[in-house]
Amino acid sequence: MRFLTAGESHGPGLTTIIEGVPAHLTLSQTDINDELKRRQGGYGRGRRMKIEKDLVEIMSGVRHGKTTGAPIALTVTNDDFVHWAKVMGIDALHAEDEKQVRNKTISRPRPGHADLNGAIKYNHRDMRNVLERSSARETTMRVAAGSVAKKLLKSLDITVGVHVLNIGGVEAEADYENVHDLIERAEASDVRCVDSAAGEKMKVAIDEAKKNGDSIGGIVQVVVEGVPIGLGSHVHYDRKLDGKLAGAVMSINAFKGVEVGIGFEAANLPGSQVHDEIAWDEEQGYHRKSNRLGGFEGGMTNGMPLKINGVMKPIPTLYKPLQSVDIESKEAFSASIERSDSCAVPAAAVVCENVIAFELADAIVDMFGHDRFDRIQEAIAHHRAEARNF
Numbered sequence: 001m002r003f004l005t006a007g008e009s010h011g012p013g014l015t016t017i018i019e020g021v022p023a024h025l026t027l028s029q030t031d032i033n034d035e036l037k038r039r040q041g042g043y044g045r046g047r048r049m050k051i052e053k054d055l056v057e058i059m060s061g062v063r064h065g066k067t068t069g070a071p072i073a074l075t076v077t078n079d080d081f082v083h084w085a086k087v088m089g090i091d092a093l094h095a096e097d098e099k100q101v102r103n104k105t106i107s108r109p110r111p112g113h114a115d116l117n118g119a120i121k122y123n124h125r126d127m128r129n130v131l132e133r134s135s136a137r138e139t140t141m142r143v144a145a146g147s148v149a150k151k152l153l154k155s156l157d158i159t160v161g162v163h164v165l166n167i168g169g170v171e172a173e174a175d176y177e178n179v180h181d182l183i184e185r186a187e188a189s190d191v192r193c194v195d196s197a198a199g200e201k202m203k204v205a206i207d208e209a210k211k212n213g214d215s216i217g218g219i220v221q222v223v224v225e226g227v228p229i230g231l232g233s234h235v236h237y238d239r240k241l242d243g244k245l246a247g248a249v250m251s252i253n254a255f256k257g258v259e260v261g262i263g264f265e266a267a268n269l270p271g272s273q274v275h276d277e278i279a280w281d282e283e284q285g286y287h288r289k290s291n292r293l294g295g296f297e298g299g300m301t302n303g304m305p306l307k308i309n310g311v312m313k314p315i316p317t318l319y320k321p322l323q324s325v326d327i328e329s330k331e332a333f334s335a336s337i338e339r340s341d342s343c344a345v346p347a348a349a350v351v352c353e354n355v356i357a358f359e360l361a362d363a364i365v366d367m368f369g370h371d372r373f374d375r376i377q378e379a380i381a382h383h384r385a386e387a388r389n390f
């Protein structure tokens with residue numbers, strides 16, 4: 001499976017085309033819209049999310065509620081576009097609009113955003129040409145594609161959840177029974193945190209940052225249960241699934257690090273406290289006595305729950321901007337102020353969950369068959385039984 005996305009933040013809309021989704025998977029607009037709505041929420045978002053409704057239109061690849069095996073094309077309209085049509089240059093310009101366009105031309109790059117590097121690389125004197133596509137508005141379509149993947153996983157009893165472990169240095173206890181408990185409690189929290197006391201402190205930290213014209217980042221954790229043994233492969237570097245997942249997470253706007261299992265903590269511990277002992281019993285088949293490696297050994301899943309952490313840096317656009325240089329005058333100025341979120345960690349958690357879901361669904365289709373969902377169901381049931389008594 002693969003997908004592309006297209007669309008500018010303030011253009012008419014966003015598109016994705018997903019190729020390789022097996023035929024006969026049950027899929028509705030509601031499946032996708034529910035996921036899009038989750039991405040729009042979360043404490044700390046700016047005014048834009050009050051403007052957008054993020055409702056998907058399925059343009060192809062689904063008939064009578066089932067995938068056909070054809071490419072699935074999805075679109076989402078940008079409701080904000082009506083306010084930006086002249087600036088975006090989609091409509092013919094009138095004289096009085098030129099001023100508006102000039103005022104929206106960006107020549108003072110924001111530290112931490114794509115503005116200056118993209119402008120130099122593509123030779124854009126108006127850095128809006130970079131901003132429009134580097135905006136995390138694009139993650140709407142990554143979540144749309146991920147929601148199709150999540151539907152495939154759910155139909156195979158594989159459950160993906162996400163929660164927030166840290167916002168601006170406020171750390172949460174990762175205390176939950178199983179992934180279903182995690183999902184229920186995280187989704188009931190404004191900041192997607194299962195630790196309600198820490199969640200309240202996170203909200204205070206976000207309010208504080210906003211009041212100071214500043215921004216904060218954090219850590220999210222994706223947990224996946226029900227994963228069959230052997231997704232990915234040890235045989236070649238580009239088939240190692242932990243590597244693919246790390247790439248997917250690092251490609252999310254503002255994500256600066258990934259950990260699998262205990263992650264960087266492994267550097268401080270001896271092997272006896274890192275590797276997970278292997279056991280077998282009738283009920284569970286092969287399993288590990290602990291799960292410090294987060295469900296991966298040798299680039300493959302080992303049947304234990306996957307645990308992947310992603311680190312998000314603070315949002316670059318600051319209402320009290322940092323120093324920058326105007327590319328026309330070369331003088332020092334404050335960076336430009338764009339409307340912005342002060343913390344998008346709870347929303348980005350949903351993006352992280354969905355990019356991981358897509359890579360997992362791709363690994364499933366790769367291992368268990370390509371074209372028909374019913375065949376994948378049969379093959380995975382057979383594999384699960386075989387692995388248990390191997």
Ligand SMILES: Cc1cc2nc3c(=O)[nH]c(=O)nc-3n(C[C@H](O)[C@H](O)[C@H](O)COP(=O)(O)O)c2cc1C
Pocket residue numbers: 046112113114134135136139252253254255315316317339340341342344347348351
């Ligand atoms: C869900 C989400 C919302 C974001 N909202 C903003 C925002 O409002 N303002 C901003 O400057 N950056 C925001 N970002 C981060 C930028 O898109 C990101 O920092 C930028 O594209 C530069 O890429 P890099 O940080 O990966 O280097 C957001 C990121 C995500 C995932």
Ligand SMILES: C=C(O[C@@H]1CC(C(=O)O)=C[C@@H](OP(=O)(O)O)[C@H]1O)C(=O)O
Pocket residue numbers: 009046047048049134135136137138140253338339340341
């Ligand atoms: C539009 C979204 O996020 C945007 C991501 C973003 C950025 O620079 O990444 C900047 C902001 O854009 P705007 O200036 O239009 O408010 C966010 O709102 C979205 O998540 O759908």
